[in-house]
Amino acid sequence: MTRNEIIELVEATFPNYAIKTVSKTDVGKSAYVPNMQQKEIFNFFEINPLDRRQDIQIKELFSNRVLTISYYASQREGANRPIEPRMGLTDLISYISIGDEILFTHDQQNIFIYNLSRSTDDEIEEKIYSQIDINLLKTKANNINPHPNQVVQTITTYPRNNTLKNYVKQRSNYLCEMPNCNYRSFSKKNGELYIEIHHVIPLSEGGEDSISNTVALCPNCHRALHYANNREELRQRLLDYLRDL
Ligand SMILES: [Zn+2]
Ligand SMILES: [Zn+2]
Numbered sequence: 001m002t003r004n005e006i007i008e009l010v011e012a013t014f015p016n017y018a019i020k021t022v023s024k025t026d027v028g029k030s031a032y033v034p035n036m037q038q039k040e041i042f043n044f045f046e047i048n049p050l051d052r053r054q055d056i057q058i059k060e061l062f063s064n065r066v067l068t069i070s071y072y073a074s075q076r077e078g079a080n081r082p083i084e085p086r087m088g089l090t091d092l093i094s095y096i097s098i099g100d101e102i103l104f105t106h107d108q109q110n111i112f113i114y115n116l117s118r119s120t121d122d123e124i125e126e127k128i129y130s131q132i133d134i135n136l137l138k139t140k141a142n143n144i145n146p147h148p149n150q151v152v153q154t155i156t157t158y159p160r161n162n163t164l165k166n167y168v169k170q171r172s173n174y175l176c177e178m179p180n181c182n183y184r185s186f187s188k189k190n191g192e193l194y195i196e197i198h199h200v201i202p203l204s205e206g207g208e209d210s211i212s213n214t215v216a217l218c219p220n221c222h223r224a225l226h227y228a229n230n231r232e233e234l235r236q237r238l239l240d241y242l243r244d245l
Pocket of ligand 2: 176181182217
């Protein structure tokens with residue numbers, strides 16, 4: 001999910017928002033200095049650090065993780081420097097680094113923070129979209145270009161050994177090797193049952209392209225091995241299976 005897609009969704013969902021890039025001074029002084037627009041969001045909630053130091057609970061947008069921020073007034077060194085509000089980094093320190101774009105927004109009840117520079121993987125993206133109003137999503141989905149341009153991408157792949165692949169298929173009798181899986185696949189044109197080949201320890205993690213690291217899996221178990229919540233446990237089950245072969 002791109003930065004602009006997130007901003008677009010925030011724009012369509014919340015009354016206003018404000019972004020500031022984390023400066024060297026913010027990190028050096030262990031305190032984030034909000035910009036004018038960000039201060040206005042806190043003013044809306046009548047949180048004024050010039051009155052007194054306050055611990056404020058804000059939520060991370062989309063995740064609802066709660067961060068406690070210490071909001072206080074600070075007199076900077078040097079003559080005639082104005083008093084400025086700062087945010088203690090107790091909970092922020094692991095959240096921000098120099099150059100990150102920090103977005104603040106609110107829904108009239110809660111103040112939200114979001115680090116726009118954090119990368120979003122597929123699972124976070126799904127989580128974000130699941131919290132967007134479905135009618136808004138429908139409107140946006142209806143407005144996309146139905147004829148996207150072709151993009152050529154470079155991907156890194158490992159060539160597979162066909163002998164190994166076909167041996168494992170025959171070893172499995174074209175049935176899923178995940179213990180206790182009873183899925184019976186569909187037949188292909190050539191009469192064989194459809195089955196997929198999976199490396200239990202991925203080659204990218206140093207696994208071998210060998211009999212003792214390769215299994216035949218049904219499409220459902222295969223996807224589960226890559227994406228399920230309990231994928232580590234599933235992987236262990238296959239390792240046990242291979243060890244006992
Ligand atoms: Zn796989
Ligand atoms: Zn299976």
